[in-house]
Amino acid sequence: MSTLKDKFQELDERNREASLGGGKEKIEKQHNGGKLTARERLELLLDEGSFMETDKMMKHRCTDFGMEKNKISGDGVVSGYGKIDGRLVFVFAQDFTVFGGTLSRANADKIVKVMEMAIKMGAPLIGLNDSGGARIQEGVQSLAGYADIFHLNVKASGVIPQISSILGPCAGGAVYSPALTDFIIMTKQSSYMFVTGPEVIKTVTHENVTKEELGGAMTHNSKSGVAHLIGDDDEHSMMMVRELIGFLPSNNMEDPPVRHATDDINREDENLQSLVPADPNKPYDIMTIIESVVDDHNFYEIMPHYAKNMITGFARMDGKSVGIVANQPAFLAGVLDINSSVKAARFVRFCDAFNIPLITLLDVPGFLPGTNQEFGGIIKHGAKLLYAFSEATVPKVTLITRKAYGGAYCVMASKHIGADVNLAYPTAEIAVMGPEGAVNIIFRNKISDEDKATAIEDYREKFANPYKAAELGYIDEVIYPRETRKKLILALEMSQNKSVSRPPRKHGNIPL
Ligand code: HXC
Numbered sequence: 001m002s003t004l005k006d007k008f009q010e011l012d013e014r015n016r017e018a019s020l021g022g023g024k025e026k027i028e029k030q031h032n033g034g035k036l037t038a039r040e041r042l043e044l045l046l047d048e049g050s051f052m053e054t055d056k057m058m059k060h061r062c063t064d065f066g067m068e069k070n071k072i073s074g075d076g077v078v079s080g081y082g083k084i085d086g087r088l089v090f091v092f093a094q095d096f097t098v099f100g101g102t103l104s105r106a107n108a109d110k111i112v113k114v115m116e117m118a119i120k121m122g123a124p125l126i127g128l129n130d131s132g133g134a135r136i137q138e139g140v141q142s143l144a145g146y147a148d149i150f151h152l153n154v155k156a157s158g159v160i161p162q163i164s165s166i167l168g169p170c171a172g173g174a175v176y177s178p179a180l181t182d183f184i185i186m187t188k189q190s191s192y193m194f195v196t197g198p199e200v201i202k203t204v205t206h207e208n209v210t211k212e213e214l215g216g217a218m219t220h221n222s223k224s225g226v227a228h229l230i231g232d233d234d235e236h237s238m239m240m241v242r243e244l245i246g247f248l249p250s251n252n253m254e255d256p257p258v259r260h261a262t263d264d265i266n267r268e269d270e271n272l273q274s275l276v277p278a279d280p281n282k283p284y285d286i287m288t289i290i291e292s293v294v295d296d297h298n299f300y301e302i303m304p305h306y307a308k309n310m311i312t313g314f315a316r317m318d319g320k321s322v323g324i325v326a327n328q329p330a331f332l333a334g335v336l337d338i339n340s341s342v343k344a345a346r347f348v349r350f351c352d353a354f355n356i357p358l359i360t361l362l363d364v365p366g367f368l369p370g371t372n373q374e375f376g377g378i379i380k381h382g383a384k385l386l387y388a389f390s391e392a393t394v395p396k397v398t399l400i401t402r403k404a405y406g407g408a409y410c411v412m413a414s415k416h417i418g419a420d421v422n423l424a425y426p427t428a429e430i431a432v433m434g435p436e437g438a439v440n441i442i443f444r445n446k447i448s449d450e451d452k453a454t455a456i457e458d459y460r461e462k463f464a465n466p467y468k469a470a471e472l473g474y475i476d477e478v479i480y481p482r483e484t485r486k487k488l489i490l491a492l493e494m495s496q497n498k499s500v501s502r503p504p505r506k507h508g509n510i511p512l
Contacts, residue, residue, distance in 0.1 A: 018056045018073035022097030030097055035168060035190050036234040038078040038093035038101075041128050044238040045091065046082035053080040054113060060104040065137045072098045076131075079110045081117070084245045087257070090118035093128035096168055100132035103174070107135070108145025115152040122251035124161040126241060129178060130168030146173055153180035158353040161248045165237050166191040166227070171215075182350055183244060183302070184227040186217035187237045193220060193227075222305040225339060229302070243300060247314040247321045248354060255355050261319035263295040265489045272481035276363075276402050276427040280434075280464070285330045286311060286361055289401065293485040295319065303343055309333075310340035312347040314356070318489050320496075323351035326361035327412070329402065336408050337368040338381040345384040352392035357492055360389075360413035363402040365434065380511040382411065387510045390417040393502070395495035397488055400424040400466065400475070405433050415474045420498060421491035424475045428466035435459040 002010075021027065021037065030037055036044070042051055056078075059071040076098040081090045092111045094101035103111075111127075118125040134142040156162055157180065164178035166186045170193045178184050178193070186193070194215035201207050201214070213219060220227035229244075231237025249256045269292045275284055291297045294315035301313035308331040313324055325344050327334035351358050367373070367382060389396070389411065396419040398412070409430060413419045424430070432438065439455045447455060462468075469475040479487050 014057060014073065021074060021078075021095045022072065022099075026097035033190065034233065035096070035130070037097060038095040038128065038130070041165075041167065041234055041238060042078060042082070042091060042093050044235055045084070045126065045128070045241060046089070047084060047086065050083035051080060051091075052082065053078065055079060055110045058106050058110055060106045060135075060138070062104060062135075062138050062141075064139075067137050074098060075104055075106045075110070076101050076135075077107045077110050079114045081114065081123070084242050087245070087250060088121065088123040089126055089245065090114045090121075090123055091126045091128070094131040094168075096130045096132075099135060101130050101168070102132045102135035103142050103145050104135040104138045105141040105145050108142070108148060112145075112148050112152060115149065115156065118160055119152070119156050122160060122253065124163065124245060124248065124250060125156060125181075126163045126165070126245075127177065127181070129164060129166045129170045129174075131174060132169060133172045133174045143173075146177070149177050150180060153177055157182075158252055160251045161245070161354060163241055163244060165231070165241055166193055166217075167234055167237065171195075171197055179226065183229070184220070185229040185231055185237050185240050185244075186220055186227045187231045187234055188217050190234075192216050218305070221303070225303065225306045225343060230305070244314075247300060247316075247356070249356075252353055252355070256321035259295075259316055259319045261295050261316065263318075265318050266486050268482045268486070269293070269484070270482055272484055275481065276425060278427070280402060280429060283330045283333065286326045286328050286334070286363060286401070287330075289361060289481075289484065290315070290324055290326060293317075293488060294322075294324075299324070302347060307337070307339035307343045309335055309337065310344050312344055317359075317485075317492055320492070321356050322359050322492065323347060323356045324359045324361070325413075327364040329363045332368070333365050334363050334403075335365055335368045336382060336385070336411070337373055338376050338378050341378070341381045341385040345388040348385070348388040348392055352388070352394050355394060357395035357397070357495070358389075358392060358413065359488060359492075360396065360398045360419070362398065362400045362404045362409075362412045364405065364408040364412060365403050366406045366408045382407070383511040386411045386417065387508070389413045389419075391508060391510075392418070393498070393500040395420055395492060395498050397421045397491040397495070398423065399479075399484065399488070400428040400430060401481075402427050402429060403434070404428060404430045415476075418500075420495040422475050423487055423491070424466035424469070424478050425481050426466065426478055428469075428475075428478070429460075429464035430466055430469040430475070431459075431463040435464055438463070 057073050060075045079092040162181035164181045164184045175193045192215040217230045299315045311326040398419045415422045435456045466478050
């Protein structure tokens with residue numbers, strides 16, 4: 001009969017074996033490729049000593065291709081729960097050292113278990129992806145595992161925050177789990193995502209493309225808009241996830257966490273008084289306003305490399321999380337186009353789902369004209385942004401710094417689509433269109449060039465200012481730029497207990 005000591009020894013042995021994953025050689029290979037192991041990543045991600053592992057001893061049940069002789073405890077994924085800054089999160093980390101981190105039925109069962117727990121307990125789900133995809137030996141069982149995960153990703157959407165970190169391969173249908181989550185962070189050089197790889201592309205379309213060009217971190221952050229952030233390496237990516245989680249509530253029934261704020265809410269910034277140039281055609285950097293007004297000048301930008309004419313990101317105002325959406329006049333004059341509309345719409349919907357108030361900064365000359373945009377469906381993509389702002393019931397505070405022309409005025413959180421507080425700088429120009437365009441249409445072929453110049457000046461005087469809108473109550477207050485922080489915080493404070501009721505419906509039909 002085995003003694004107590006023997007029993008503990010057996011547990012030690014089993015734990016040690018499971019912790020080693022695919023073994024020393026495979027770990028070394030992982031390190032040589034500039035990657036950390038699943039367990040090392042979790043150590044960086046979670047508060048020290050907080051990780052509780054589930055299903056460490058689970059093994060696959062495959063008996064084809066001699067797999068019954070090749071079983072490793074854990075089966076290619078490390079899963080469980082732990083804490084970030086003391087707050088509960090659920091995690092799974094694919095372990096590339098075990099069967100290439102591929103998804104077997106058992107491996108999927110482990111992921112499904114933490115996903116179901118995350119939904120039940122109301123805590124964020126973080127997936128660390130590094131996998132060769134479906135485990136070929138398991139055939140349709142692996143596909144079933146993926147589909148179960150996709151189904152749960154959708155069930156969890158808008159209920160708990162879901163974050164995907166891509167730290168290695170993520171190819172084929174496997175990409176659709178991260179794609180269904182709220183944020184994707186890709187690591188430079190070591191990560192890639194694609195539905196079909198370079199070899200298949202070469203055969204089908206005869207295009208030559210490298211893995212990095214096709215689906216590397218920069219491709220998805222700057223070209224496709226699939227990913228939201230880039231980490232320099234595994235450690236940096238884990239730190240980015242930790243920081244992001246700090247802005248978010250644990251679930252849709254909670255408010256975001258409040259940090260003790262030391263930044264004075266009445267802090268003024270004299271530099272803002274002269275930031276927006278008197279000449280409406282001169283660009284300036286809207287980021288200066290954002291960084292000036294948020295707590296400790298700390299702005300966490302989302303999708304910084306994509307559609308740079310629109311800025312999105314998180315910050316805190318008096319310790320409370322806010323989502324910021326801003327036209328960027330320093331890039332394409334801050335024009336609204338397909339990519340910037342979709343980028344902002346998705347961000348607005350995330351904030352609304354998770355009770356994060358929205359601050360919208362406007363300096364937008366309108367929608368980008370051109371056949372590219374029209375054929376690409378700017379009508380339906382612009383409508384997404386209009387839909388997202390209109391449907392959002394979180395507190396919405398809007399500040400017009402300069403141009404707010406045409407449809408773009410309506411779309412960007414105007415009073416008419418439910419903003420709670422609408423502010424403007426004295427430099428604001430709120431009208432159907434810019435003075436030149438307006439005069440060209442009203443007086444087409446009817447006046448001389450000289451009179452035209454006078455008419456443009458007249459129009460500018462009359463309409464290119466915030467006072468018409470203020471007279472009508474569409475702007476609540478024209479503010480001094482130096483007071484921006486204070487005014488925004490007062491507006492957010494006023495609207496923090498906002499409640500809005502909507503007619504019952506299954507769900508709306510956002511123009512996809
Ligand atoms: C089973 C796999 C595997 C897979 C890799 N391995 N992919 N085992 N099924 N899909 C195993 C390898 O045999 C190897 O085992 C170990 O994982 C590490 O793989 P390597 O090839 O040595 O590593 P590396 O050179 O870094 O290349 C990684 C890779 C390559 C680029 C991911 O392995 C690869 O191309 N794999 C196939 C990818 C693929 O086609 N997956 C199916 C996609 S379709 P040993 O024992 O030698 O260490 C899909 C459908 C999902 O996923 C559908 C959802 C709806």
